[in-house]
Every structure is written in structure tokens, then in C-alpha cells.
Amino acid sequence: MSTPEPSEAFESLHPAMQKWVWRQGWAALRATQEQTIPAVLGGDCDVIVAAATAGGKTEAAFLPILSRLLAGGDDDAGMGLALYISPLKALINDQYGRLDLMTDGLDLPVVPWHGDIPQKLKHGFLKHPRGMLLITPESLEAICVTHGHRLASLFERLEYVVVDELHAFIGVERGMQLQSLMHRLELVIRRRVPRVGLSATLGDMQLAAGFLRPAGAQSVRTIVSTEDAGELKLQIRGYRQVPPALSPRQAEATEESGAEVAVEDTIQGDVLDISQHLFQVLRGTNNLVFANSRGNVETYADLLRRQCEQLRVPVEFFPHHGSLSKELREHVETGLKAQTQPVTAVCTSTLEMGIDIGSVASIAQIGPPHQVASMRQRLGRSGRRGEAAVLRIYIQEREIDHKTPAPDRLRPALFQAVAMTELLLSRWTEPPLHGALHLSTLIQQILSVIAQHGGTTAQGLWNALCENAPFAAVGQDNFVALLRRMGRTGLLSQSADGTLLHGEVGERIVNHYSFFAAFTTPEEFTLAVDGKVIGTLPIDRPVAEGDYLIFAGRRWRVLRLDMTHKRIDLARAGGGRAPTFGGTAGIVHDVVRAEMHDLYCGQEVPVYLDAGAQELLAEGRHHFHDLGLDRTAFLDAGEDVFVFPWAGDIALDTLAAMLTESRIRTQREGVYLCARDTTTAAVQEALKRIAARDQPAPVELAANVENKASEKYDEFLDDDLLSVDWASRRLDANAALQIVQRLCASN
């Protein structure tokens, strides 16, 4: 055991925490910890600690917080309370294990609180609310609703609020809910409580500070780890799509003739090639293969398993995604962590953050990543303990013939992957989207505040949620319109003295446990084999008895379909294809599209491209120039006009809405806009008109968008409020006008 170098930060810790640091055998505290400890211990400011995975940031926060709680315990006033909020139950369980060791033998209760925790533990906390409470936003919401009358006494000794994985909350409904809950707690105890945000690399520290403390971003201390990222070994591999050996029709005919069809003959050639390459390079070590969709996860996990079986070696490739049962997922996680035999997980973003699965030898990514931020997060799983991180990206592009539409000749998947890789290397990360109103979450919070107080006034709601509060941007007019709408839809009712109460519909919603989550989840079938549940499947997928499908890395036939209990019974079979799980597309950032444009215009060939990817890069550039896209943004395509502004999806969507409003029917299609039944001259005229007139109100543009309802309680909004909400989260008039000016100037 070595003694850590004494430092001011170390000396300031409670003796019990100093002992814990000694027991770790650390040579010294890390730079991040040296900075964080005094900032947190002071207790007079909010702090954000941004550091790569395994950077010791949890200890940086826990050491001073536990010190302060222990010091309070020595006083007559008694021990205070710290709240640790996590987006994942699994993370709470992990942190509970760590804190249990840190507080071993000390009189400092640590209580985990989420849906899987037995009530007895929770009652213990309600009796003696002190020490450290580890909780999810949903469970905290439940406490506000269920124990509203005693909220002030429960949290009266609150000294800190820690938010782990801060980046996971910014810009989404759950983040609005969390901000609102933190604000409501401070209101009820009538004082400001220091907040500590822990995060991986954040794209924009000022934005993160504004999220953590909406009314005082300037006063948030931000501590960014300067520890250098280790070495990175990188390759992008390019593949051309090759049709399966047998077309679906040929395969069916062969089966009808009684002959057996080899699974491999029904799979695309490039998919087989990629799975074989993965098998060769990954076998024998622990790895993560990110396949971008649950359907792809199933396809590749199945092919990799078959290769193991054909060689008669133990299966070491397993699927992992959100529709698989908890048991199946935990089996894979345990295998990865144990490191006793090689395990490769083929996964979606399920293994991107959170629980500790140990270090893996390499990361593979099939298809272009959706975001630089998630690329960075994925890479953080590899290359710990001084070893180089290894990343292989597999890109498939279609074969070009005379029928290939012009935009598909640009090899957009490869260019997106290279652009994101370049941005990753230059340390850029997408800032989270912000400015969304999330009226759906405001509905939830209004119902929750009413439950907490057993009724309140419109003014009370405004004060609790909007006035210098997280929903300030909603504005009074929209707030009043929302309350009226909630009255009309039965969410609210008003008593004779003006008190707002739950309406009949609101009562029903609040009294069901599904109320506590701010986000929505689709209805699903349960999938079972011999009575054992192996996962779920979205209910809007067409499934029939006798169908074949791949799931959990195996092949099945649908035995029974029970619509009343939403249950599907499966039996082992040899055929099948991966189901499509549905979902909506991600949003690509302006900077990524600009980087793609630079790549098309440039000459350089990144060293990390294999021969196949180099060819695709050269082809993309050739067609880019051949189509004249180096000189113009417009492409005549028969009756349609394609426009290539090389801007992000939100700017493109806004511009499409502006053109549509100017009577040029326009839609975004991948990286470009498609204007229907028109000419380049007409589009250019329309752009000039848009540039010349006053800035269009995004709300008016949103009025033309169909199917705007997407968040949990959007169904209760009328079209006006839906448009307000949609405009706030999916339209950016300034960005669109910049494109318009650019396009007008270049012609």
C-alpha cells in the first residue's frame, strides 16, 4: 500500500475518506479530482465535471460529498442528505456497490431507489432521510406525487444534487423533467442546493452549464479533464452491395422443390463478407460490434454464431439490444465483464454508456455512425489501461449502373463516416439540441405539481414551473392556452374557488404508475419460447402464425399469436430473417454536412481507408464533379429538382417547409432536398422571394407539417400548440435563411 502524495484537496477530505483513498493505493489524486474536491466541498457553487470514461470523476464528486455528510454527522444538527440522480437503474446498482465500499464501517446510509428496489429499503429512507439517496428521475417524480405533503421535511437537509451522465439528459423530455424536479425541490425547501453534473465529453460546456442551472449558467464551475486520450488505431473498410446467391423467388422455388436452401445463399454478399471479416479479426478477444439497428444486430449475430458452429467452436458472439429480455442481456454483460472466455457483443446503443463491462480489445461499427458524440462514447469502451483503442468502420454502398439515381452515386454513407471520423479526430462533438419547449413534459409537470399540493392555482403553477423556472421559454400566452386546453380535454378541472384539480382524464393518468416517465414507449408483443420470455417486438409489425424470424441471435417459427395478451410463442426453426423494429431517423448536424462538402471538394485520401473505401471515395468525388455539384447546388432530375445545400437536417427541414409554403412542394431526402414538379429557375425564383421578405414565423411553417404529435402527452395538444412545440424543437429559421442567402449569392 502506498501513501498518496499529500495535497490541499486530500487534506481537506474527512479522515474516513482519506483512509479510503489510502486503501486504494493511489499514488496521488488525479488533476480532475484535485480541482473538483475544493469546488464541491465549498458547497457554494454548481460544478460540472467532464472527463472521459473511467477518469475517476465519480470519486471526484463522491469524496467531498461524503466528507461533508460525515462532518455534518459529527455535529449536533445531524447528518444531511445528498441526492444522486442517474438515467439508468444498472448504474445506480453499480454506484451503490462502490459507495457501499467507500462507506464501509461508517454511519452513513446509502439507499438505492428505483423500480426494482424492495419497498422495505425505501421505507427506511422515508423514516430517516439522511445519507446518500441514489435515484432515477422517474422514482423522484413518484416521491413528489406520492409524498407531496411531506416533501419539505423529507428534503429539508438536502445538501447536494448530483446528476450522472449529464449529457444523456440535455435536450430531451427526460432532461426537462429532471430540471423541473430539481427546481421544485428547491422551491419546497426554499433554498438553492449546489448541483454537480458528471459527464463524458460535452460538445458545449456553456450549454451544459445552462442545463444544470437554467437561471445561472455563468456561475457554474466547469472542470474539464485535460488527460490526453490514448493512441487510436482506425480503419474504414468499403464494401459494394452484392445481391444474394439466390433471389427470394429462387430460394422459394428451391424450397418448394424440396431441396434445402443454405442460409448463406439468401444473404447479401457484402453482409457475408463483413461478417466473415469480423469473425476473423475479433475471434478470441472481447469486442463490441455496433450495428446501428436491432435488425442488423440480429442478422450479424446470427451469421457470426453460425460460423462458430460450423467450425465446432464455442459460440462467442451474442446479440444485445433493448428488445431482448433482461436475462439474455445480463448474460452477455456478465460474460464481457468476467473476461474468462472471449465474448463479442453485437449491439445497439445499449452498450454505449453506463454500466462497467470492463475494457474491450476493439470496437466495430457497421454503417456510418449517427453522431460524432456517440462515436466518441463508443470508442471510450476500448483502449483503457494504456492500450491503443481500435475502431473498424464497415461501409456498404450500392453498385452503380445506368439506373442509379444521381444522389446515390455520391457514396453518402462513406462520406458521412469519413467526415465524422475527421471531426472526431479534431475533437469536435455535436452540441445537444436545445430550445425545445417540450409541452408534453409541461403537461406531466402540471399534473404532478397538482398531485404534490393536492390542487393549486394557475398562478401557483406558473410560479412553480415557468417563472424563473425551466419552462420559462413557454411564455404566458402559450401557458394559458395550454391550461385551457387541459381543461377541455379533461386533464384539469377547476373548483368554485378557482383551484385547479385533476380532471377525470388527468386523475386516471396520474393514478397509474406509467405516469412517472416523461418519455413514450411503443406497445409491444412479448416473445416466448416454451413459456420463457426472450424479448419483445413492436406491435405494429405485421406478424402471422407460421412466419419465420431471427431473434436473440437464433432462428424461430411463430407457433401462436395471442392478440389479447399481446404474446407470441416461438419454436426453433431453420429459416427466417431479422425483423424490422421501426423507429425514426436521427438528426445530422450542420458541421457534419459541411465537413462532407469539404471532403467532396478536396483531394486528400485519409490514411485509414482500405482499398475498397479509397475506391468509393474516388468515385464519390468523381460523380460530385461530374454532376457539377462543385459549381452549383441545383441538379435537374427530370420533373424534379434536387438541391444540395450541405446543411444539417433541421436547417434542411426548415428550408423544405419554406419552399413548400412558397408553393414548391419540397421534401428532404437524405442529404439533399427534392423539389417536385418544378424547374431550377422556379426554385431559384422562390428562394429570392424568401430572401426578400420578412423572416417567416417558424410556427406558421410548422402548421403545414403533418403528424407532429410524437411526445408522450402530445395527443392532448391542439394543432396550434403542437405547431408551437414542433417549431421549437425541429425548425430553425435563421439557419434556413442563411442557406437561402448562400444559394442566392452563388447564382
Add this chain to the structure above:
DNA sequence: GACCTGCTGCGGTGTG
């Protein structure tokens, strides 16, 4: 044309 996350209190019955 993508992914992920979360969830209470009560009444009934059984057991020590």
C-alpha cells in the same frame, strides 16, 4: 430512415 431509458400502492393470500 435509429437507438435508448423508466414505473406505485394496494389487496389478497400464505407463512412463521
